[in-house]
Amino acid sequence: MITMDITLLIQIVNMIILMFLLNGVLYKPVKKILKERAERQQGMQGEISKFEKNARLRQQEVDEKMAKASGKAKAALDSTRAEAQSAGEQRLGAIKAEAEEGKNRQLAEIKAQIDSARAGLQANLDGFANDMASKILGRSL
Secondary structure (H helix, E strand, O other), rough: OOOOHHHHHHHHHHHHHHHHHHHHHHHHHHHHHHHHHHHHHHHHHHHHHHHHHHHHHHHHHHHHHHHHHHHHHHHHEEEEEEHHHHHHHHHHHHHHHHHHHHHHHHHHHHHHHHHHHHHHHHHHHHHHHHHHHHHOOOOOO
16 A cells, blocks of 8 residues: 655655756756757758759759750751752763763764764775676676
């Protein structure tokens, strides 16, 4: 059984003193540390959101610059391709003209040869005709 004497009162006073001591030594510093920690976390969350916003803005800037650079590169590629194509077409036109000139020159040479052969044959035609007639008739004309 529990007896009610002075020790009970001493125990109660002892518990009250212990509560004040523990509150001053343990509970208040822990609460203070937890409060500071919560404030630091809120501050860090604010900084994190600011850094994320900056990162998004910079990413958008990089994307815009990449799009512009890609457009410039495409335009440069297209202009270079067009220049190369026009140069190729000019070169092809020059080659065709040169080939046409060579063909016309050879045709002129062949015509000249045909004309000279025709003139030579025409000149000998009377002699050939007389020779043939004399061979067919068996006498000279």
